[in-house]
Amino acid sequence: MTVNEQLIKDDLYMAVNGDWLKTAKIPADRPTTGGFATLADNIEHQLMDDFSAMLAGTTRPTDKYLGEFIKYYRLAADFAHRNKEGFGPALELLERVSHLRDLTDWQRQLPALTKDGFPAPFQFFVEPDMKDTQHYVLSVDVGSLILPDTTYYQENNPQAPALLETYRAMMLKLFKLAGYDDDFAQETLEQALAFDRSMAPYEKDSTARADYTSLYNPVNAAELSAFSDQVDLVADAAALIGKAPDKIIVSEPRYFEHLDKIVNPQTFTNFKGWLFVKTLLRVSPYLTDEARITATIYNRALSGSKQAANQQKSAYRLASNQFSQVVGLYYGHKYFGEQAKADVEQMVAKMVAVYKHRLENNDWLSATTREQAIVKLNNLGVQVGYPDKLAPLYKRFVVHEGESLLTNASRFTRIAIEDNFSRWGKQVDRTEWEMAASTVNAYYNPSFNIIVFPAAILQAPFYGLNQSVSANYGGIGAVIAHEISHAFDNNGAKFDEWGNMKNWWTDADKQHFDTLAQDMIREFDGLTTRAGKVNGKLVVSENIADAGGLSCALEAAKETPDANLREFFINWARIWCVKSSLEREKLLLAIDVHAPQELRANIQPRNLADFYTTFNVQPGDGMYMEPENRVNIW
The missing domain is CATH 1.10.1380.10 (Neutral endopeptidase , domain2)
Incomplete structure (x- = not known):
């Protein structure tokens, strides 16, 4: 994508993504394209090609569980039989x-x-x-x-x-x-x-x-x-x-x-x-x-x-x-390299170190709360790429090829639900992944105090061995720090280092944090998009995570040799590039805890002094925000 240099001072998102947005076409069977959606589509095509060969018998499934998936896929794809069976x-x-x-x-x-x-x-x-x-x-x-x-x-x-x-x-x-x-x-x-x-x-x-x-x-x-x-x-x-x-x-x-x-x-x-x-x-x-x-x-x-x-x-x-975890393991083993895994794990360690330094030098937390925050950070779990083994549940999905697709699906539903109820009162398996490795996303689990980065998100524009280090920090680095920040957002801050809901804050510290969170609510509340106005309270947790993520990733990028903050901020704007239907935008405004992506790209850089010096943003420019209105929490 080309960058419109004249526009950066007024609208970073459009400066980076505007030319692409003019010509991008949303697939007819999707509500959106760009960013996460395009990566997901590419992975879908990649895996469909692989599995089509297995359906045709020209290649063999790599294990028996993938074999069961192929059997199920064959039932799902047999529309002649499905149409004949009717209801x-x-x-x-x-x-x-x-x-x-x-x-x-x-x-x-x-x-x-x-x-x-x-x-x-x-x-x-x-x-x-x-x-x-x-x-x-x-x-x-x-x-x-x-x-x-x-x-x-x-x-x-x-x-x-x-x-x-x-x-x-x-x-x-x-x-x-x-x-x-x-x-x-x-x-x-x-x-x-x-x-x-x-x-x-x-x-x-x-x-x-x-x-x-x-x-x-x-x-x-x-x-x-x-x-x-x-x-x-x-x-x-x-x-x-x-x-x-x-x-x-x-x-x-x-x-x-x-x-x-x-x-x-x-x-x-x-x-x-x-x-x-x-x-x-x-x-x-x-x-x-x-x-x-x-x-x-x-x-x-x-x-x-x-x-x-x-x-x-x-x-x-x-x-x-x-068969999401079965497909995810196949994708992870085939397409996620050890070099990328090691590189990203090193990045995670760097982001944790930056966060720890920030907590140690925080000027508004008391010593008691600061110490507990560092304890929580030190106990943060990290999972990158794909799980070590297949979850036992998926080993129980055995396809009966003589039965209908719905009959097989109904049996699998009962197996999964009975498995869930069988866990009552038992020890929690904290190694299980909630997302398949083929999912373009990442998450923080507050109950496990763990951050997870599936293999699928670890590619351009978020991350690439061929991208500059600064661009990678503006992409996956900010995503990593975003997930770490969830441990200290308005929800995550209520959980301790073991993931238990527990108040580890002094009253004064919690009151100050709540005031900062309210500032973040005000910063976004009422901002207008073509779909309507943003509800600042709905999106506050993700905005706190975005703010912490971008700020910490910026600090990490600045510490690298040949740091290029221009590439850092440009890639930050690029990862949020999306073109969506108006209907989807209206729906997300009503129910999604994430702010609209163009606002995620534009608002958080305005809170950071380095953005102004990097692009010489001055009063009167569209991206300018008065210093007293800038919100910084972590």
Whole structure:
């Protein structure tokens, strides 16, 4: 990409990416292109080529688990057989819903329905206990809404009516494809929408849930039971894990305090309609080609994708999602080199050292808090590339080639859910990866105090052996430091070195940190994009991480021989290059904890004095920000 030198002082993002944005075309089956999306597309094409050869028999799978993936991929790609079977493979699942007589009957079948992946107005699952991350605990969350967020259910929401009409049209077409008559379809759909609306007033919106420690509300069995007279939550929990739990984490107590208003004998008809509609939509991607295309209509309206993926891509995506870690290990072993791994690990060590130096010389933390922050940093785990071994769960996915795609998928769903519940009360395996190595992303897990960088993100523009060291620091270096910064953002700062939720701050330090976080909220709140205004509170944690990441990466870059800060800032802007549909941008503004990417590229450099000296930015320039308004936390 060429850089518009005249524009850098006014708009770094457009100076670096503007020429590309003028001509870039978003693929019809995607809502976005550029940056992360382009890397993901390239990897998808690369792996599809490899696996096509295995499907054709010209090459062999490298191990038996990849062999099972290829079998599953073959079932997914056999649209002639899928079209011939029609909705036959789904009838048993749909009949399990249609044959439910009443609330008592549903309650009796609820454990089996849960293990088979059927939706419900609440969902039990097992996860590491935030206050005892060595052990798994039972948690229960709220039901999943049709619209993306509770804010869409508010009166006069401009997007909701059109989205609901799109959802109606999609579901009515699916009902027709499944062979149901119009009267049944219309009635069932309206029941489902009514039940969906009944949940929304009691659920938190995305901004409230962004403070994920607020979702940790432990109760005992008696307290769980007291939530509802209509549903025996304790009996359901006991059936799922083998005994009545003594501790359950409730995500949203207010929702469960109103559960009897949502689920009762009078609302059962609407609930049953909701359950049927959700089940019909869930099975459709595994059936005929027309069904899987139809089932994408609503999500395409949300994201702005113009058309569904073709048969080949949809089959690959479905199969690779089911066998994600198997595919990831194949990608990591074949395409991720030891030189890159060693280089990135050295970069991580450098970024940790920079962070430690900053903490040691921090001028607003007390000695007590500073010491604990350094202890947390010293215990930070780092994983680069791909896991050492395949997670045991994936070894249990054995494909029965004589069965339908949906039947295999349903069996795998039950295996995965039963595996999750079997972990209750056991020691947590802290080596498991939450992301496949073929995923273009990175993450910090606060419960494990670990940062993870899958192999897929470790390539240009984020990182390259052929890029300058300064450009690499502006790319992967800033990403590495971003993930480290999550250990000290407004959420991560609530966890100690072992990942346990614990206050290790003095009151004065915490108050000062909260003030700085509020400054970051103000810096972004109300900024305007073509999709609307930014909600500063929703995106504050990621912005704190961006600020810390860019600032620490800059310090590391400055310490290298032949440091080139121009290349550093230009690559920072380049990694956020993206072209998206307007629909996707609107959706992300409402629900995503990340700021729009052009703002991520432009705002954080304005907080750093080196950006002004590097490009001679002066008052009156578009990128200029008064020194008193610049926000620096870490």
